[in-house]
Amino acid sequence: xxxxxxxxxxxxxxxxxxxxxxxxxxxxxxxxxxxxxxxxxxxxxxxxxxxxxxxxxxxxxxxxxxxxxxxxxxxxxxxxxxxxxxxxxxxxxxxxxxxxxxxxxxxxxxx
Amino acid sequence: xxxxxxxxxxxxxxxxxxxxxxxxxxxxxxxxxxxxxxxxxxxxxxxxxxxxxxxxxxxxxxxxxxxxxxxxxxxxxxxxxxxxxxxxxxxxxxxxxxxxxxxxxxxxxxxxxxxx
Numbered sequence: 001x002x003x004x005x006x007x008x009x010x011x012x013x014x015x016x017x018x019x020x021x022x023x024x025x026x027x028x029x030x031x032x033x034x035x036x037x038x039x040x041x042x043x044x045x046x047x048x049x050x051x052x053x054x055x056x057x058x059x060x061x062x063x064x065x066x067x068x069x070x071x072x073x074x075x076x077x078x079x080x081x082x083x084x085x086x087x088x089x090x091x092x093x094x095x096x097x098x099x100x101x102x103x104x105x106x107x108x109x110x111x
Numbered sequence: 112x113x114x115x116x117x118x119x120x121x122x123x124x125x126x127x128x129x130x131x132x133x134x135x136x137x138x139x140x141x142x143x144x145x146x147x148x149x150x151x152x153x154x155x156x157x158x159x160x161x162x163x164x165x166x167x168x169x170x171x172x173x174x175x176x177x178x179x180x181x182x183x184x185x186x187x188x189x190x191x192x193x194x195x196x197x198x199x200x201x202x203x204x205x206x207x208x209x210x211x212x213x214x215x216x217x218x219x220x221x222x223x224x225x226x227x
């Protein structure tokens with residue numbers, strides 16, 4: 001069964017720290033992997049899309065890496081800010097199948 | 112340009128009723144997907160439409176249905192509502208069909224459905 005797991009479920013760090021969010025998936029034959037951010041009561045905002053042929057993608061203070069062989073992706077956030085507080089979701093697409101989401105990591109940045 | 116627009120944003124329905132939710136994708140996007148989000152189950156895929164045809168379907172009962180119009184706008188319908196249908200329903204759009212690996216998908220703000 002194709003599954004996506006995000007650990008930890010919640011993370012709290014002081015402002016200014018660099019941090020890493022983890023995503024693991026069960027089948028390495030992925031089409032792509034996408035990281036999203038969700039603010040309370042809101043929809044999802046796409047952060048980064050990594051295609052299966054790529055190893056990483058960067059956008060501003062965010063860097064996402066992909067290691068298909070180990071079934072892992074990480075989202076690195078540099079110099080965290082209180083505005084980064086949100087739930088971060090990892091989603092994987094396999095072939096023509098649906099997008100499968102992890103349960104998310106709820107991130108709190110403390111001023 | 113305008114993002115994905117979902118209406119209504121909030122609604123309350125009674126058990127046994129039916130509900131229709133609407134989604135207008137980003138201009139030029141032809142693929143629309145629907146997801147259900149609950150605290151217990153997280154985000155679960157309902158179905159995807161591309162060029163007015165259902166391309167993928169998740170593991171939901173037949174009470175959940177959808178359609179897409181020629182202008183790419185989509186609706187989803189839930190009949191005979193149950194308490195467990197209370198959730199945030201999210202619509203997402205992308206330029207091409209999901210099988211195209213280059214697609215980034217963009218989500219709307221969602222429709223909050225409460226069944227009482």
